[in-house]
Amino acid sequence: MSGWFMEARSRLSLLALVLLANVLVAPGFLELRLVDGRLFGGIIDILNRGAPVMLLAVGMAPVIATRGIDLSVGAVMAIAGAVAAATVNAGHAWPVAVIAALGTGLACGLWNGILVTIFRMQPIVATLILMVAGRGIAQMITEGRVLTFTDDGLAGVSSASLLGLPLPVLIALAAAIVTGLLVRATALGLFVEAVGTSPRAARLAGVPAPGILIGVYVWSGLMAALAGLIAAADIRGADANNAGLWLELDAILAVVIGGTSLYGGRFSIGLSVLGALILQGMRTCILRSGLPPELNLLLMALVIALVLVVQSPACQPAIARLTARLTRKGTA
Amino acid sequence: MADTAATLLSARGLTRTYPGVRALDGVDLTLRAGEIHALLGENGAGKSTLINLLTGAQPVEAGSIHLDGREVRPRSPADAAANGIVAVYQEITLLPNLSVAENIYLGREPTRFGLVDRARMRREAAVLLSRFGLSIDPAQPLSAFSTAVQQLIAIARAVDMSARVLILDEPTASLDSAEVAVLFRLMRELAASGMAVLFVTHFLDQVYEVTHRITVLRGGKLVGERKTAELPRMDLVAMMLGKLPSGDSHLQRHAAREPGAAFVTVKGLGKRHLVAPFSAEVRQGEVLGVAGLLGSGRTETALLLFGAERADAGEIIVDGAAVTLRGPRDAIRLGFGFCPEDRKLDGIVPDLSIRENIVLALQARLGWVRRLPLARQRELADTYIKLLNIRTPDAEKPIQLLSGGNQQKALLARWLATKPRLLILDEPTRGIDVGAHAEIILLLEKLRDEGMALYVISSEVEEVAAYADRVMVMRERRQAGMLTGGDVTPSAIIDAIVTPVDMPPPGRAA
Amino acid sequence: MNARTLPFLATLGVFILLYAACAIQYPSMLSSRVIGNLLTDNAFLGVLAVGMTFVILSGGIDLSVGAVMGFTTVALAVMIEGAGLHPLASFTIVLVGGAAFGCGVGVAIHWLKAPPFIVTLTAMFLARGAALLLSTDSIPVRHEFYQTLSGLSLSLPGSGRLGLIAMVMLLAFVLGGVLLHFTRAGLRVYALGGNARFAGLMGIDTARTTILVYGVSSTMAALAGIIFSLYTRSGYALTGVGVELDAIAAVVIGGTLLSGGVGGMAGSLIGVLIQGLILTWITFDGSLSSWWTKIAIGMLLFIFIGLQRLILQFSAPTGRTG
Amino acid sequence: GDKGGAGKAADAGKAAGALTIGFSQIGSESGWRAAETKLAKLEAEKRGINLKVSDAQQQQANQIKAIRSFIAQGVDAILLAPVISSGWDEVLGEAKAANIPVVLLDRQIDTADPSLYLSAVTSDTVEEGRVAGRWLVSTLAGRDCRVVEIQGTIGASLVANRKKGFEEGISTAANVQIVRTQSGEFTRAKGKEVMEGFIKAEAPGTICAVYAHNDDMMIGAIQAMKEAGLKPGSDILAVSIDAVPDIFKAMADGDANATVELTPDMASRAYDLLAAYKKDGTQPPKWVQTPSTLYLPDTAAAEYERRKDLY
């Protein structure tokens, strides 16, 4: 497992780097204030804003580990949000809405899983179908508007806080922990990695490959639904046109930054979450830099390029030394 | 001849370290023009590593390589090939998605007006393959063929490319006697033409049949170089193992014991395009050997028996009850285990550790909820690593980093861990060194005596004759006989295998 | 051979089938005008698919093509309208630039040992960002040479016309097909996609091949940019957002495996036409709201791929293969 | 959803002598856009026009395809809401050749040959910004003010204009300046995130007003301010553009101060001038400008009621 720690260290050092950048942009970024029982501060913002991508990454990592990919998560977010909003606006209680949204997520995941497993479609096209149609379904529900709702219970999914932490953060972390346990405390992780690395060998060893495959897509759908709920609650409305738009790329990027190969095999929930946080860190930094928005994409590109260099096996040792110094600065 | 010949290639003090292992430690090797040179050693002794260094597949850590007295530093296999040094690696490193012809000529395709001349490529490939007694369509994708054929294709490519030195890492592992004979004839021709051939194998008979000199490695160190003619078998084995072998008495035939109850009975099991219906019976505490030439369909019988291929005819009866196998899981539930022939594709899960590979089948049978505690997994892994003495620093090493033979052992361990009632083994001793070979056969006999039913496919007739109670003979993808009792002798088996049949073989797909 | 050509034949069959279905609903779909438009309107997508086929066959993926295309349109507009360069000169510049950019991507992928997905995603941000820096609003190109070029066209029997850009697209497919299927370089691409490590052991220069592949892809993206700029006679930084997914889909629908090593150029052309057909059908129907449009696209994709899978299932060769 | 084979309806419509009009819509990226489409359909029904709406999913290529297929089907007129301003000469040339009149909706195009389209029904997007800016200046009555601006999607045609207009609007007052600007991509979520950033990045209490290029982003920003414990509308003045129902609700609640209307009812004007043109060839003006009315909290409640089901 020492390999895992090495990986974790390089990700953590990246995160430290990003946080440092934030501190440079907005001094006092790291300080935490407790205002009426709720924590405020840059770190919290990153966790809070990063929650949806964290959730998507948690669902995406096992999918990618099976040599698959799920392009539909953004659309599923939109559907889930729309369903939730429509449900409360139809006068149902918010728990009903939440359940309805999660149910939709499951259904979407099941559809993907069936296309991949039974129809043997290539994951990228199988999920592309839902990526395109899904957003349409969401828009059909909202009729292209932003479906605003006033139900504070549902809005609470984003605005409420527990133990000083915003609910989205807790949801994301909980999801990560549950998923982590699900794959590591059971044999699921082993099976997923076996199926992803060598499907034929896994089958001959008696691994229930079809079940595993469907399972990971269903889980991904569920996570996407959660993310969709948070996104909708955040703006107290379901924006079918924009909710989760292109977020699938962020999720995949997070997982890959987390060290999972798109060719399947070894994966780590924890590292994928780190990947998501690194991404959000960059975003926040760029948004607050005060630089003209025309530069956003260029900055993003430069930062990721930096990440790639940092991670490339070529300059690992040098990095290790550098980080040691940086982390000291960062905390000082 | 060989002793007077000039030194062609000489390697001095070659060294290579991997995390946790010094795979190669200051090894010298001298190849002379016109000589066939055996490179021997236990599994994990460092043979393949040495070859990787010679062809530039792995960087040289310390030491030097001289060709014709001039130092060469191969940076890549292409580089080495340019110097006339070509190798056939232990795992078949061909590309399944390309056609046979493309595989043979990749990197040196014949062209016309700058375009690849496919017609010519096929023609020449066909000619080349016919020299190996292969009459297959070179336009077919490589994946359509068995390990054996792919092995032959790899050799054909190398033979066609090599100018000075040809290196063969366990080429005969998956070949049968006919192919081996062809290969040896070619090796002799090449040697006679002034090339040097480096030949890795675990079959001592072949060593004595074809080689002039022997270099022995043990634990990554050079034990010594001898002339084959001047080195008795016993001494050779002692050099390799570092001790005298635990008497290879296993090749004496055992007294026939009274067989146990019938465990699995197969009635007219078959599948179109794959193998004609066959019938057999495996009793508890007995070994059913399966003999046949390449492509005779032995593997296919195993695939059907294990449910990996769905039969379209016949039935399987377990403990007297007819069963249908919808897939390997059904078979495993019945207590079957299957050690496949194609280690790389159907066997190991490369990224996963040795431990995970060993517990995989057992865990799959337990289901995903009841995960084996890590401690238990470690314990299992260590037990089998010891039992089969798999050469590795620890059980957490990715299995793909193990030497070929040790991977094979790990796979055997995977199934032993499930305590199967019927164990199907396709070429279980392929690529296993002499010492381990004896150990594994003793192990099989032990398992049998404990009442396990064994279905063993093997190309090594003496061996089959030694431990099998009965032998099913396959020919042209159909059952060609069942030898029992006193008939189970090498000669009888060989007769049964080779007697030509008049009926045409059933059509093959693809 | 048929084991390999089967996916293509399946795709082709499905395409013909559904074209027939559309033609029955709207007979005018058979008019040479519609067919001409199908090719002209999808010319840029086709060119992108040519490059993408190389990338995917090599086991990679290129998310940057849409952005490179967008950048090219802006660069052309700026060079021609702003700097007053002659279009042909500008074309050469962007093509060379595209090639260089792609080679850079290839180098990064090979030397940083980084996944193509991230590297090309970065390249995507880079190209888009650069384009927005050049100009955030769309610039019309009024050079008369553009008029003449977009004027050029082959009139088909009937009222249809085959625009220059459609011909360029078809030419790209032909040349791409030759390069891929009949040259050593092409075979190396397949080898790389089959198994990069083995390809190395068999003496293939994997670095060179990787660079070639992404070089071709970006060059094609630049060419697509030229085509789009001729198509709309303007340059705009946000041109072709998300078009990379359409290109990937076209290639994969065409029977190429995303895992690399298996597939071919002809399939990709059908893949492009299939996507074009879907949109044509939808515009013909003309009654679909925004959301129904999306749903219809998804469903039609599903039908296409589903049918394709079924054909493959039933005609899959039994016995020992794969 | 209104799915059905209106393909044949086209011919049916002709038989009845009614107009068949093709409408190439950009997509459905916002509530405003959806409303525009909805109104186009409603008004068409009222007038017995057979309207074929083709949705371009934000792709200019799709709009060109759509126009081509409208021409192929021989519609009587084409409405075009261009996704970007340039690149229409060729396809509009084809329409002209087939003498099918084209009317532009809500966005102008950039062409050398104005005869390519019959008329353009749009608002003056620079004026919208100006109105917002002037309002701010007058409300401040000389007070110093540090304004933060939430732009639309970088590259979208009207972003530059609404920015320019606003800057002109405040140019008269030296005491008003834009201190930060970032893109909220026209969405609520991004608008909220951007505003959060502004609040964190600026010293507490130093932001005096926020200008958003559309109401959706403003609604997001309002939530951001509330969650940061600020009082939008009083602590920070809020002015935006579009006049969608939700912003009126916000104004009624005192969370927003002003919005400038961009009417979604563009189609009806186009229908009228097309009808006249078809009847006796009356040439409509090249530019039919829709008013950019400023709305303030006093009328908010009423306006909300008036609009809420149009959207």
Ligand SMILES: Nc1ncnc2c1ncn2[C@@H]1O[C@H](COP(=O)(O)OP(=O)(O)OP(=O)(O)O)[C@@H](O)[C@H]1O
């Ligand atoms: N890439 C690698 N990384 C780490 N260890 C390796 C690697 N390749 C080989 N080894 C180790 O080096 C040692 C020698 O391996 P090698 O393959 O040379 O043995 P071998 O003599 O070929 O055995 P066999 O007869 O089973 O093929 C083994 O212990 C093996 O585990």
Ligand SMILES: Nc1ncnc2c1ncn2[C@@H]1O[C@H](COP(=O)(O)OP(=O)(O)OP(=O)(O)O)[C@@H](O)[C@H]1O
């Ligand atoms: N000598 C050969 N010529 C042509 N094809 C062959 C030959 N040997 C094997 N094959 C191919 O391999 C497949 C079956 O061979 P396979 O190896 O499975 O049989 P086998 O009896 O298991 O041989 P072995 O297990 O010794 O490799 C067939 O589909 C055939 O195409």
Ligand SMILES: [Mg+2]
């Ligand atoms: Mg070896």
Ligand SMILES: [Mg+2]
């Ligand atoms: Mg076999």
